[in-house]
Structure formats: structure tokens, C-alpha cells
Amino acid sequence: MVMRIAGLPLPGPSDVVAGARALAGWTEEAVELAGGLPERASRLLDGADELVGRIAGLADRVDGLLSRVDGTLGRADEAVARVDIVLREVEGAVARTTTVLASAEKLVESASGVATHAETLVRTAGSVATDAATVVGAAQGITQQAGTIVDGAAAVARRADEVVGSAASTSDEAKVLLETWVPVSRRAAPIARTFVDQLSEEEVRAAIRLVDHLPQLTEHLEEDIMPILATLDRVGPDVHELLDVLKEVRQAILGIPGFAFFRRRGEEKIDDES
Incomplete structure (x- = not known):
């Protein structure tokens, strides 16, 4: 039961007795716990030694791992450097690819125009083929006419040979006449010149x-x-x-x-x- 003195709460006798009993129980437990402490401390020390050994092994393994990590980090740095180079090359390739794509787009546009021109050329070629067929037909007729002309030309050539023969004989006769009349003409030239001057x-x-x-x-x-x-x-x-x-x-x-x-x-x- 709680008592108040001068307005302050104070435990009563029953509370004091209950508290003493609780303290006595705790003291027993503490004595028991204190009696088991050396054994527990020995076990803890053994466990601590085992943990220290395990920690030492772990430390060795961590040292190995750190060495491996250092090597891995070095290779990683080299890989990163190589990756940077590859990235720069990739960026250049991407830029070139962009240029190539732009050129390809222009080529596609040009190819479209060429295809249009090609279609026009195909149509023109069709009309040209038709005209060519007409020309071939006309050429066949011309070939036939040419055959006739060739035959006529052969006849003309034979006649020309005859004419050449006659011309040769005529040339010989003209040569004889010239040889006869050239001296006479030379002698008569002064007389004819005087006659013309006085006429x-x-x-x-x-x-x-x-x-x-x-x-x-x-x-x-x-x-x-x-x-x-x-x-x-x-x-x-x-x-x-x-x-x-x-x-x-x-x-x-x-x-x-x-x-x-x-x-x-x-x-x-x-x-x-x-």
C-alpha cells in the first residue's frame, strides 16, 4: 500500500517486504549465475580461440581474395580502357553508319528516279523496237533494191571497162594528134597573135x-x-x-x-x- 508523507508517495511496509523478498530471490539467482561464470568464461575463451583461428583463416582468405580482387580490378581497368576504345570506335562506326544511311536514303531516292527513267526508257525501247521492226522491213526492201542496183552496177562496170578501153585508145590517138599539132600551134601562135591584135x-x-x-x-x-x-x-x-x-x-x-x-x-x- 502506498503512503503519502508531505504529499510525497512512499512505499508501505508490505511493499518493502515484497521488495526485500524479490531482492533475495534475485540475489540467489545472481549467486548461481556467478558460480557458473568461470565455466562459461572458459567455454567462451575456447570459443574465442576457435573464432580467432577461424578469423585468421578468414583473414588469409580475405588477403588472397583481395589480391585476386586487385588483379581483377587491374584487368577490369584494362577491360574498361579497351571498352572505352571500343566505344569510341563504335561511336565513329555509328557516325559513319549514320552518314552511310543518309547516303543510302539519297541512293534510294536516286534509285526511285532511275526506276522512273528506266520505265520511260522501257516504253521508249518498246516504241524503238517497233520502229526498228519497220526499219528492218524497209531495209529488206532496200536490200532487194540494192541487189538490183548491184546487178546494174556490175553491168555499168562492164560497160565502164569497155569505155575505159575506148578511152585508152582515144587517149593514144589524142596523144598522136597533140604530138602532130603542138609544134604547128607553137609556130602559128605568133601569127595568130598578130592577126588578133590587128583585127x-x-x-x-x-x-x-x-x-x-x-x-x-x-x-x-x-x-x-x-x-x-x-x-x-x-x-x-x-x-x-x-x-x-x-x-x-x-x-x-x-x-x-x-x-x-x-x-x-x-x-x-x-x-x-x-
């Missing part, structure tokens, strides 16, 4: 008129002069008529181009002879 336009016109009158003169000669000459001994009365005709003939002769030149040349020769 006037009036003389040319007179020669043309004379040529125009040649049919009439020929007719007069055959029908008038020649019969008169045949009967000259009997045509005394017709001398005047003959003189008139001769006068016309003289006028016509004077109209011949170059006649004046020849006349002067003849007069000069006559003067030289006299």
Missing part, C-alpha cells in the same frame, strides 16, 4: 556580114559567074555585067576580117620584090 571590131562585123551573104554569093558564083567564065569568049557584051558582079565580090572580100592585114602584107612583099 578590129569593124572587120569582125564585116566578116559576119560576109558569112551571112555567103549563100547568096555562092548562088551568084554558080549561076552567074561560072557560066559566064565558061562562055567568056562569047560574052563580050556582058563584060560590064561581069565587072559589076566582080565589084560586089571585091566588096565582099574586102569585108573579110583581116583582109586589110593580108593586103598590106602583100603590098609590102611586092614593094620588097620590086
Whole structure:
């Protein structure tokens, strides 16, 4: 029972007795426990020795493990370094792969355009093939015509051979003529040059008129002069008529181009002879 003195709670006699009894029981237990302590301490020491041995073995094993861990860490560092190199290479490969992919996309786009062009080319090739078939048909016709032309050309070639033979003979004859007339031409060239230099336009016109009158003169000669000459001994009365005709003939002769030149040349020769 709890008692209060000056307002403070104090245990009662029953509480004191109960507490003493509890303390006496605890003291017995403590004595018993203290009596078993040396044996328990011995067992604990034995266990502690065994634990120390086990801890020493564990320490050795931990040292080995640490050594292995150190080696593993060294190899791990090397592996990490190699992994870094590989990562950098992979990054470069990824960058190149990205570039290649971009190029591949462009190639795909170009391939699409090429495919479109290819389709157009295929259609064009189809039309070209049709045109080619038409051309082949025309070529066959042309080949047949060419065969005919070749036959004609063969005939022409044979005729050309004949013409060449004739031309060769003609060339030989022309060569002979040239050999004959070239010296004559060379000698006559100065005379012809002098004749051309002294030939006037009036003389040319007179020669043309004379040529125009040649049919009439020929007719007069055959029908008038020649019969008169045949009967000259009997045509005394017709001398005047003959003189008139001769006068016309003289006028016509004077109209011949170059006649004046020849006349002067003849007069000069006559003067030289006299």
C-alpha cells in the first residue's frame, strides 16, 4: 500500500517486504549465475580461440581474395580502357553508319528516279523496237533494191571497162594528134597573135556580114559567074555585067576580117620584090 508523507508517495511496509523478498530471490539467482561464470568464461575463451583461428583463416582468405580482387580490378581497368576504345570506335562506326544511311536514303531516292527513267526508257525501247521492226522491213526492201542496183552496177562496170578501153585508145590517138599539132600551134601562135591584135571590131562585123551573104554569093558564083567564065569568049557584051558582079565580090572580100592585114602584107612583099 502506498503512503503519502508531505504529499510525497512512499512505499508501505508490505511493499518493502515484497521488495526485500524479490531482492533475495534475485540475489540467489545472481549467486548461481556467478558460480557458473568461470565455466562459461572458459567455454567462451575456447570459443574465442576457435573464432580467432577461424578469423585468421578468414583473414588469409580475405588477403588472397583481395589480391585476386586487385588483379581483377587491374584487368577490369584494362577491360574498361579497351571498352572505352571500343566505344569510341563504335561511336565513329555509328557516325559513319549514320552518314552511310543518309547516303543510302539519297541512293534510294536516286534509285526511285532511275526506276522512273528506266520505265520511260522501257516504253521508249518498246516504241524503238517497233520502229526498228519497220526499219528492218524497209531495209529488206532496200536490200532487194540494192541487189538490183548491184546487178546494174556490175553491168555499168562492164560497160565502164569497155569505155575505159575506148578511152585508152582515144587517149593514144589524142596523144598522136597533140604530138602532130603542138609544134604547128607553137609556130602559128605568133601569127595568130598578130592577126588578133590587128583585127578590129569593124572587120569582125564585116566578116559576119560576109558569112551571112555567103549563100547568096555562092548562088551568084554558080549561076552567074561560072557560066559566064565558061562562055567568056562569047560574052563580050556582058563584060560590064561581069565587072559589076566582080565589084560586089571585091566588096565582099574586102569585108573579110583581116583582109586589110593580108593586103598590106602583100603590098609590102611586092614593094620588097620590086
